[in-house]
Amino acid sequence: DAKTTQPxxxxxxxxxxxxxxxNHSTISGTDYIHWYRQLPxxxxxxxxxxxxxxxxxxxxxxxxxxxxxxxxxILHRATLxxxxxxxCILSGEYGNKLVFGAxxxxxxxx
Amino acid sequence: DTEVTQTPKHLxxxxxxxxxxxxxxxxxxxxxxxxxxxxxKPPELMFVYSYEKLSINESVPSRFSPECPNSxxxxxxLHALQPEDSALYLCASSQGPGANEQYFGxxxxxxxT
Numbered sequence: 001d002a003k004t005t006q007p008x009x010x011x012x013x014x015x016x017x018x019x020x021x022x023n024h025s026t027i028s029g030t031d032y033i034h035w036y037r038q039l040p041x042x043x044x045x046x047x048x049x050x051x052x053x054x055x056x057x058x059x060x061x062x063x064x065x066x067x068x069x070x071x072x073x074i075l076h077r078a079t080l081x082x083x084x085x086x087x088c089i090l091s092g093e094y095g096n097k098l099v100f101g102a103x104x105x106x107x108x109x110x
Numbered sequence: 111d112t113e114v115t116q117t118p119k120h121l122x123x124x125x126x127x128x129x130x131x132x133x134x135x136x137x138x139x140x141x142x143x144x145x146x147x148x149x150x151k152p153p154e155l156m157f158v159y160s161y162e163k164l165s166i167n168e169s170v171p172s173r174f175s176p177e178c179p180n181s182x183x184x185x186x187x188l189h190a191l192q193p194e195d196s197a198l199y200l201c202a203s204s205q206g207p208g209a210n211e212q213y214f215g216x217x218x219x220x221x222x223t
Binding site for chain 1: 160
């Protein structure tokens with residue numbers, strides 16, 4: 001399974017944009033990039049996924065580098081409820097086999 | 111209804127007990143998963159069921175026995191567990207195998223004494 005590298009933690013101010021980076025230099029051509037987050041005392045929650053093009057949904061945007069070796073999850077206006085562990089995951093050979101890395105702990109300050 | 115429910119929320123069991131964890135979804139999803147999450151660690155995949163058949167077993171010890179009686183229900187039968195098996199057990203489902211969005215339940219917090 002291809003690996004991802006994320007910063008251990010990041011801090012943001014409320015109502016400001018947050019850019020969460022992820023490196024995946026060994027990504028293969030068929031790997032999708034997924035982002036999940038896990039709020040305290042909850043199960044993980046799907047955020048967004050993409051293959052090559054940038055993606056937007058109601059929760060976030062995903063910017064994928066042209067060479068696909070890195071990506072950035074963008075939260076446009078962080079709120080206190082966005083404080084969570086954010087996981088960047090490559091889907092690997094099977095689209096349903098998620099291998100979670102350590103993730104980034106996002107702290108949001110009011 | 112986009113919810114995955116898990117029961118019980120908490121479970122304490124002795125090493126000689128037999129217990130079961132239950133997971134249910136009514137979204138018509140045909141793939142279901144069990145994950146294990148130790149404290150302050152990421153979730154680890156244990157099993158994947160596709161169309162009620164076991165498709166992935168991540169070399170999980172036989173004291174964990176999954177069962178998928180129908181497309182809405184997933185069980186995890188536990189027997190002769192060890193204290194190191196204490197963890198949060200998460201269930202998830204997706205529309206089908208290869209689907210890109212998994213929906214997770216809140217988990218069952220298991221303590222083995």
